[in-house]
Amino acid sequence: MAYALTVFATVILGGWVQTVVNWIYDPDPSEDSLYHLFVSEFTNHCGLDYWAPYSRVIRAESTNGPIGPYEFKQKIAPSFAHNPSVVWNEAEQLYVLYSIGCRTEVPASCKNMDYSCGPGNTINGESGISVRTSPDLRDWTSHGQVIQGANDGSWDADTTNPAPLHFPFGSSGNDPEVILAYRGCPYNCSGEELINVASASDPTSSYKRIHPRKPIFQEPSEDPFIWEDFRGNYHMLVHSLLPDAGFGDGPNVGRHAFARSWNGKWTFNNATVAFNTTVHFTDGPSVNYYRRERPNIFFSDDGMMRPLFLSTGVQKVNSSMSYSLIQPIGNGE
Numbered sequence: 001m002a003y004a005l006t007v008f009a010t011v012i013l014g015g016w017v018q019t020v021v022n023w024i025y026d027p028d029p030s031e032d033s034l035y036h037l038f039v040s041e042f043t044n045h046c047g048l049d050y051w052a053p054y055s056r057v058i059r060a061e062s063t064n065g066p067i068g069p070y071e072f073k074q075k076i077a078p079s080f081a082h083n084p085s086v087v088w089n090e091a092e093q094l095y096v097l098y099s100i101g102c103r104t105e106v107p108a109s110c111k112n113m114d115y116s117c118g119p120g121n122t123i124n125g126e127s128g129i130s131v132r133t134s135p136d137l138r139d140w141t142s143h144g145q146v147i148q149g150a151n152d153g154s155w156d157a158d159t160t161n162p163a164p165l166h167f168p169f170g171s172s173g174n175d176p177e178v179i180l181a182y183r184g185c186p187y188n189c190s191g192e193e194l195i196n197v198a199s200a201s202d203p204t205s206s207y208k209r210i211h212p213r214k215p216i217f218q219e220p221s222e223d224p225f226i227w228e229d230f231r232g233n234y235h236m237l238v239h240s241l242l243p244d245a246g247f248g249d250g251p252n253v254g255r256h257a258f259a260r261s262w263n264g265k266w267t268f269n270n271a272t273v274a275f276n277t278t279v280h281f282t283d284g285p286s287v288n289y290y291r292r293e294r295p296n297i298f299f300s301d302d303g304m305m306r307p308l309f310l311s312t313g314v315q316k317v318n319s320s321m322s323y324s325l326i327q328p329i330g331n332g333e
Contacts, residue, residue: 033063040055040083043079057082083101085097099129102117107210136308144148154184160182163224194221236266238255251277252273288317290317290318295310
């Protein structure tokens, strides 16, 4: 059983962090003990109900290992910006940051508002995935949206939740340089939320949907996190939206899917739960969270892809606020 430490990767600076999205080693040998954290922060002390439009993307640093604590360092993208995920692209020698959103003027007090960042959603701007690149995790260049939603009847017209996987040596054979898992749902998210995969020849070019007519599995889910293990198999953690999970509807929120190839056939694991809403702490009682989503894993760097830490965004019962929680898997070593 994994236990969470009471030192969270929670960064609060004029707002509330909603979720950890990735940890990155800085490639500079002089900073091999420096960890970078990219998160969604809610400005104006707004809670989770106001994630859109008050979310922005920030960067924080830790010199105490991946569990933190982390210190705020810079704003990467202003409101509305959300759902950041950062990967190192070996072929391009660049870090690549995926996110959703667009520059939006927000009221000073916490208020919901209707706006759009592109096709697929006219309510909260969640549709459409953008890319930024950086040589050093500090200076970022925006390349705009690389995949958009659609104003039609497609099942994934509303396109969000980017989860990238970059192959270390670029495109080869039938494999692209980049694949991107994402969550889709009908226009204005008026139907089930389901998962698909897109691919691209490089991080900043247009992405092609692999299965434009159907999702990769039928179980409703969001927040994919995708990786390739050292044997060449593919895995995905998702926030399950089945009746025993969802948003405060049940404990079984974390599910696992797997495939021999990145483009399928994907199998959704209905037999076991990857994680639930209960977290055990080393120096205190267990907490049964109301919501626990946005799973991400930090792996060993020894080539064996051993999962060391699980990060999730959590929300307590009867609270409007949320924060980021980093939990060792096993002993975290």
